[in-house]
Amino acid sequence: MSAAAAGRDPLESTRFEAVIGLEVHVQLLTRTKMFCRCEARFGTEANALTCPVCLGLPGSLPCINRRAVESTVRVGLAFGSEIPLLTKFDRKSYFYPDLPKGYQISQKDDPICKGGRVEFFVDGEIRVARLVRIHLEEDAGKNIHVEGRPESWVDLNRAGTPLMEVVSEPDLRTPREAGDYMRMLRQVMLYLGVSDCNMEEGSLRCDCNVSTRLRGASHLETRTEIKNLNSFLNVEKALEHEIARQIRLRETGREAEIVQETRLYDPDRGETRSMRGKEEAHDYRYFPEPDLAPLVFSPEWIDGLRATLPELPLVRLGRFQEDLGLSAYHADQLVRDKEIADYFERCVESYRQPQSVGNWVLNALREELRSRGVGIEDIGVAPERFAELVRAVDDGAVSTQKARDVLRAMADSGRPAAELIREMGVEQISDDSFLRGVVQDVIAAHPGPVEDVRRGKRNSINFLVGQVMRRTKGQANPAMAMSLIDELIGSPPAE
Numbered sequence: 420m421s422a423a424a425a426g427r428d429p430l431e432s433t434r435f436e437a438v439i440g441l442e443v444h445v446q447l448l449t450r451t452k453m454f455c456r457c458e459a460r461f462g463t464e465a466n467a468l469t470c471p472v473c474l475g476l477p478g479s480l481p482c483i484n485r486r487a488v489e490s491t492v493r494v495g496l497a498f499g500s501e502i503p504l505l506t507k508f509d510r511k512s513y514f515y516p517d518l519p520k521g522y523q524i525s526q527k528d529d530p531i532c533k534g535g536r537v538e539f540f541v542d543g544e545i546r547v548a549r550l551v552r553i554h555l556e557e558d559a560g561k562n563i564h565v566e567g568r569p570e571s572w573v574d575l576n577r578a579g580t581p582l583m584e585v586v587s588e589p590d591l592r593t594p595r596e597a598g599d600y601m602r603m604l605r606q607v608m609l610y611l612g613v614s615d616c617n618m619e620e621g622s623l624r625c626d627c628n629v630s631t632r633l634r635g636a637s638h639l640e641t642r643t644e645i646k647n648l649n650s651f652l653n654v655e656k657a658l659e660h661e662i663a664r665q666i667r668l669r670e671t672g673r674e675a676e677i678v679q680e681t682r683l684y685d686p687d688r689g690e691t692r693s694m695r696g697k698e699e700a701h702d703y704r705y706f707p708e709p710d711l712a713p714l715v716f717s718p719e720w721i722d723g724l725r726a727t728l729p730e731l732p733l734v735r736l737g738r739f740q741e742d743l744g745l746s747a748y749h750a751d752q753l754v755r756d757k758e759i760a761d762y763f764e765r766c767v768e769s770y771r772q773p774q775s776v777g778n779w780v781l782n783a784l785r786e787e788l789r790s791r792g793v794g795i796e797d798i799g800v801a802p803e804r805f806a807e808l809v810r811a812v813d814d815g816a817v818s819t820q821k822a823r824d825v826l827r828a829m830a831d832s833g834r835p836a837a838e839l840i841r842e843m844g845v846e847q848i849s850d851d852s853f854l855r856g857v858v859q860d861v862i863a864a865h866p867g868p869v870e871d872v873r874r875g876k877r878n879s880i881n882f883l884v885g886q887v888m889r890r891t892k893g894q895a896n897p898a899m900a901m902s903l904i905d906e907l908i909g910s911p912p913a914e
């Protein structure tokens with residue numbers, strides 16, 4: 420079995436290293452398309468969302484979507500890119516049926532953002548990939564090929580929707596790094612609210628450029644490009660296969676067969692295949708888009724957008740660890756989803772126990788969201804109320820187990836925890852003097868097991884705890900019951 424097939428790092432124990440640069444396409448969330456007033460929306464009747472501009476009819480004129488430009492600038496600011504004060508659009512000519520104009524409006528020499536850097540984690544260690552640029556263009560429509568028939572259709576609803584492209588320097592070295600880089604891009608886009616990043620719907624897709632060279636070399640070797648990957652897993656798998664393929668060629672003296680070409684990843688067969696070579700490479704005949712004047716930004720306008728940036732995931736992660744004392748793991752889990760992290764913070768505002776609140780958010784709450792198939796904004800439990808439930812558990816007023824039932828009831832009814840705990844009869848008895856009395860009764864009634872516990876047979880203590888639970892209809896605090904039994908029997912401490 421090859422290293423790639425085993426899902427391991429294909430570079431492990433070879434003389435070679437990989438060099439990877441990603442071109443990530445992000446569909447921006449805007450109400451209308453990039454250059455016309457058609458709605459930018461997914462999942463409507465084919466060609467319902469079209470007009471003369473996005474159909475490419477002669478005489479129609481484009482008009483730039485302000486929101487898309489603002490989103491791109493905000494992304495650039497989040498990654499520390501330079502935002503030049505002048506930006507312009509260019510025509511990129513190629514013919515394909517899903518591109519009715521015969522050219523795509525894109526940006527060549529004057530992108531909205533230049534440079535920048537993405538910091539991300541790989542196995543808990545921070546890595547950095549520099550950015551070349553971030554530019555704005557329009558998406559193409561979709562060709563639909565009817566299976567088994569010589570018939571194709573085109574749906575232009577997506578044609579002309581805003582597409583942002585984030586181009587990295589070839590700074591990534593392993594498939595894992597590439598995957599984690601892309602995960603961080605997604606997180607930041609979601610924090611900024613510029614895209615839904617829905618990968619099944621293709622809102623975030625990636626072209627992977629990859630070459631291989633002797634470990635430690637500094638020159639760049641010939642690269643191949645794997646087009647249109649739309650999941651983290653596929654990015655990592657495709658790169659593993661392609662890197663393994665290139666290394667096999669290098670190790671057998673066939674490196675001349677590594678040529679600059681576009682390849683497609685076939686997940687079913689676990690291989691990449693050549694799609695088109697360099698000799699068929701397009702000549703895009705770029706030229707400045709004559710129908711659009713260059714955009715000139717003022718520094719004040721850019722500062723205004725900077726002021727709208729939220730706290731970004733990595734900064735928040737550090738704050739959760741340092742100020743709230745969370746473990747790196749918990750902080751990371753919470754920060755991943757902005758809505759979850761926001762909710763968590765509001766809970767902590769009303770009950771300042773980040774550890775237990777974090778645990779309850781990550782476990783019980785997330786499970787409840789999953790089983791209901793809703794997002795946190797639809798669960799109907801306000802953070803203050805959720806915090807009350809966690810406090811009730813910490814105070815021993817309800818057991819961990821019953822608290823989950825209470826949470827379900829809270830989501831069903833929208834009522835507060837304390838009320839439901841009482842009404843459901845799941846109040847946990849943590850009253851010392853009351854429990855002491857029950858434990859004394861149990862000890863008196865079961866001399867045999869008591870003797871066993873005295874002699875160090877720890878199993879018998881569970882029996883006694885069980886008796887306490889029975890006499891209290893399951894409401895005794897089991898941890899308290901156990902320590903009271905130990906105390907009153909004077910049993911040797913548990914090993």
Ligand code: ADP
Nearest residue numbers: 438439440441587588589628629630639640642
């Ligand atoms: P193009 O515009 O033809 O796609 P670019 O030079 O702009 O080519 O590069 C596109 C992407 O390819 C960038 O992300 C860049 O980092 C990456 N790249 C360029 N050269 C290499 C190489 N030799 N190995 C791996 N990645 C590369």
Ligand code: MG
Nearest residue numbers: 442626628644
């Ligand atoms: Mg490319």
Ligand code: ZN
Nearest residue numbers: 455457470473
């Ligand atoms: Zn239109």
